[in-house]
Amino acid sequence: MTTPDSQTFNKDQSTQEQYFTPNLSGRYKWDTVFASFTWLAVGLSVVILAVLLISVVWDGFPRLASDFWGFLTNFPSRKPEQAGLLSALVGTVWVMITVAIFAFPIGVGAGVYLEEFATDNWFTKLIEVNINNLAGVPSIIYGLLGLQLFVRFLEPMTGGRSILSGALTLALLILPIIIVGTREALRAVPDSIRQAGFALGATRWQVIWDQVFPIAIPGILTGTILALSRAIGETAPLITIGALTFISFLPENLQSQFTVLPIQIYNWVSRPQAGFHTNAAAGIIILMVVLLAMNGLAIFLRNKFQKRG
């Protein structure tokens, strides 16, 4: 069957050569054009980031250098040189821990269900599309939801404009991101590993716990911490639910009123006095350091678990 084909093929070969027009210089030119374009894209973003960082450090460093400890341990004040972000920093820590406690188990659980247990039908597809869309909903919408649901409707439980209300709102905000991240981490685990587990007589849960999780956990943790880094910078939903901007006490429990770093920074930026603008820049530096520390933790955890695996 193949013999006549290959004969005509061989006969054609001598005439075929003329149709190949290498045009090497033209192809290499496109290489160069495309490489320069991508280089430009990287260069531009690095420059913008560098300018941003330098200007913030330039503005805020004097405040940190003159009284670093005071800036961290003072409550807000009417005098810019005495104002600190103690209540905001502590509020941020409280809120983030609460967010993690709620969002991590629910998000990872939902991701595991959708990826490992759910059968592929129209209902799970509907849930999937919705979760992907929720990840892109503007955060202020979550603020409005939180205001109605947690601050007003569930006030007896949450205590109104409290840490708990704020944390639950932010947890809702980052839940889709954690779910999507978890699913991607699980999907990256090769199916051959699952089949090997099942073929040994393991149940679904045993396969997930013994084989799938150890491989997926670095990815799940990275996704979760990146989602938390998004939550730490959110201002709009917390302002919507009514987090205060001037707080001169530390939260006592989850029902306490609170403020967080981005709100404190927002408040200082909107003041007319130049001293507060310096404080705002210094506050941004602190927020960035906290963010970097969280991302560093993500990298540390990922490497630690990968080595063990």
Add this chain to the structure above:
Amino acid sequence: MTTQSVWGSPSNPQPQPSIFSLENVGVTYHGTPAIQGVTMDIYQNQITGFIGPSGCGKSSLLRCFNRLNSLIPDTQVMGRITFHGQELKQMNPVSLRRRIGMVFQRPNPFPKSIYHNIAVGLRVNHYNGNIDERVEQSLAAVGLWEEVKNKLHHNALELSGGQQQRLCIARTLALNPEVILMDEPTSSLDPISAGRIDDLLMAMKRHYTIIIVTHNLKQAALISDRVAFFNVETIPNRNHVGRLVEYAPTLDIFVHPSQPATWEYVIPGSRYAG
């Protein structure tokens, strides 16, 4: 279809008792049949080889025996399979899969220590014996113990492909199965590693029933007692579907097959295989 040969099977002249019995078995993916109408018996303590061109559904059929198809979305198994006379569909798949082990085409050790690879199967099945001992026995059974006894806690992925595949066989043997399903277990290995596994299978069949899917006709001819040849047929709505063409003792299949399709598949192949 099972023609009684005048030559008989050289290694097993007496027919063994049947362990699996298939009646009109088929598998469909997304409603499209991959293989249809398979009726055959699998005999105890024999190596049964499944051969045939790609896409004839022999791997799909193999996965019916440990009900692994039920884990693949949109896959349905039709017909009736009995295991020791009991209907497979009514047995618990988890306990079934301990008794019917499986080795896959590509070595798929868990990315953990060599020791863990064997111990985990024992642990998930709540093995009450001495796990250390069982690990050693299983590794020794596949001839891997001497090679790895000083690095039991190294990652299994550090082993060569052939060693990984033997580890996968060891982890299956550790569970004391009756049947071992093998889906082209040597196709991703070099000839020397593949040869070691062939030798191992020959030695194993005294204790186990083995069903092996293979594209390597030489392997099928060398190690199996009976061979089933599957072929792809085009059915009216232009779908391709696999069918069992001939099932007979190995010598019959390779020396005087009764079906022309078997002849075409086996004879040119056997020329290359020498």
